[in-house]
Amino acid sequence: MFSQDRDVTAQLRARGDVAVLVPAAGAGLRLGPGGPKALRLLAGEPLLVHAVRRVAAAPSVRLIVVAAPAAEVEAVRELLAPVAPVTVVAGGAERQESVARALAQVPADIEIVLVHDAARALTPPDLIESVAAAVRDGHPAVIPALPVVDTIKEVDPGETVLGTVDRSVLRSVQTPQGFRHDVLAAAHAAAADHLTDDAGLVEKAGRPVICVPGSELAMKITRPLDLILAEALLNLG
Numbered sequence: 001m002f003s004q005d006r007d008v009t010a011q012l013r014a015r016g017d018v019a020v021l022v023p024a025a026g027a028g029l030r031l032g033p034g035g036p037k038a039l040r041l042l043a044g045e046p047l048l049v050h051a052v053r054r055v056a057a058a059p060s061v062r063l064i065v066v067a068a069p070a071a072e073v074e075a076v077r078e079l080l081a082p083v084a085p086v087t088v089v090a091g092g093a094e095r096q097e098s099v100a101r102a103l104a105q106v107p108a109d110i111e112i113v114l115v116h117d118a119a120r121a122l123t124p125p126d127l128i129e130s131v132a133a134a135v136r137d138g139h140p141a142v143i144p145a146l147p148v149v150d151t152i153k154e155v156d157p158g159e160t161v162l163g164t165v166d167r168s169v170l171r172s173v174q175t176p177q178g179f180r181h182d183v184l185a186a187a188h189a190a191a192a193d194h195l196t197d198d199a200g201l202v203e204k205a206g207r208p209v210i211c212v213p214g215s216e217l218a219m220k221i222t223r224p225l226d227l228i229l230a231e232a233l234l235n236l237g
């Protein structure tokens with residue numbers, strides 16, 4: 001636990017120009033049985049607690065809105081009360097719906113909105129700050145990304161390789177994804193399909209999206225091995 005947590009909690013809402021939406025309503029099917037992923041334990045604490053603690057430690061953050069599994073809204077409020085002041089809403093059946101429900105809680109006077117997966121529980125506050133700073137600098141949509149390290153093949157439905165993709169133009173995309181509030185709201189309002197990230201909605205709306213350097217610590221805890229890796233990263237300090 002960060003030693004400055006109590007100070008951070010007291011200061012939150014008293015400063016900052018950024019709202020962070022934390023979609024946390026997923027089932028975690030790829031992680032296997034054990035309940036909603038955001039409530040699964042990492043070093044004795046739920047992933048959501050790790051994630052929100054780091055969000056609250058970012059100096060720009062004024063408001064945090066968590067989209068929790070519908071059956072866990074009250075439990076999540078109680079869980080996060082000692083961590084940071086948060087608004088908790090019920091998430092939806094798809095990530096995009098969870099984000100939209102959280103976005104509806106953001107007042108119009110907050111101009112920068114970040115969307116950050118609870119599953120990226122170890123994301124450093126510095127990354128949250130760098131994404132927010134790029135939006136503040138005038139970019140309407142900013143996403144953290146890393147170069148792809150594997151060779152990438154395109155295949156047909158029978159797994160026959162059709163070709164090798166030029167990986168130099170590919171990026172593996174993380175969260176937090178940062179947006180001008182009006183741009184994110186318009187993209188969600190216009191959404192026709194369910195996409196896997198919010199930047200995709202902004203792309204469809206024809207607005208520019210830029211990448212900034214991501215962080216290996218912002219890995220998404222998706223499969224069982226990821227929990228083991230995350231625990232090892234925590235132990236590194």
Ligand SMILES: Nc1ccn([C@@H]2O[C@H](COP(=O)(O)OP(=O)(O)OP(=O)(O)O)[C@@H](O)[C@H]2O)c(=O)n1
Nearest residue numbers: 023024025026027028029030093094098118119
């Ligand atoms: N209906 C949903 C689905 C996902 N999420 C959130 O979106 C983030 C990224 O989703 P992912 O890591 O894929 O989580 P799950 O959907 O839970 O995973 P799975 O696909 O393995 O079930 C997670 O913090 C997850 O809780 C959400 O808020 N609402």
Ligand SMILES: C[C@](O)(CO)[C@H](O)COP(=O)(O)O
Nearest residue numbers: 095117173174175196197220
């Ligand atoms: C938003 C995201 O984490 C960016 O990489 C990702 O798209 C979520 O996808 P998932 O299929 O819900 O894991």
